[in-house]
Amino acid sequence: MANVDGKWNVTVKSPLGDQQAMLDVQSAGDSFSGTFSGGMGTSQVNGTVAGDTMTWKMDISVPMPMTLDCQATVSGDTMDGQVTAGAFGSFPLTGTRA
Template sequence: MANVDGAWDCVIKSPLGDQKAVLTVNSTGGSFVGNMTGAMGAMDVEDGKVDGDTLSWKMNLKVPMPMTLDCTARIDGDSITGSAGAGAFGSFPLTGTRQA
């Protein structure tokens, strides 16, 4: 299993511009807990899963409108790449690096 734990400086490229946030990951076996905190507030990770070097999770967005984001990301060393799915609004690229 890849080392997925830590704090990740992330950017989600959304229609509202680049959304910078910190994703925290604390894994136990095939699951993880954590949160994502940025300018639009904090969201807890829900249903966090770890499969090798791949994470998947959901977050309930409150601003600018309530919706559930379905996220997946792959860890490669100190880099994270993936996407945040926003239902009918599409999917937005997620990239980032592990904090030192």
């Protein structure tokens, strides 16, 4: 299983422009919890880790209330994945360990 613990500088390429955030993760076995904090606010995250893949959901209220489905593959100190925002589609997510 990949080491996902710690702080990650994350960028989501959304229709509203690049969204910079800090993903702070603490794992426990095959699950994790933490926070996703950026210009649009802070969301609690809870998810799972399977091999080198993290999967989680997070609720946002800005620019409108919705639940985002997130998935990222961790390789050392980088992550690559996507954020799916329902009918709005999916957007690339990248990150580096802080």
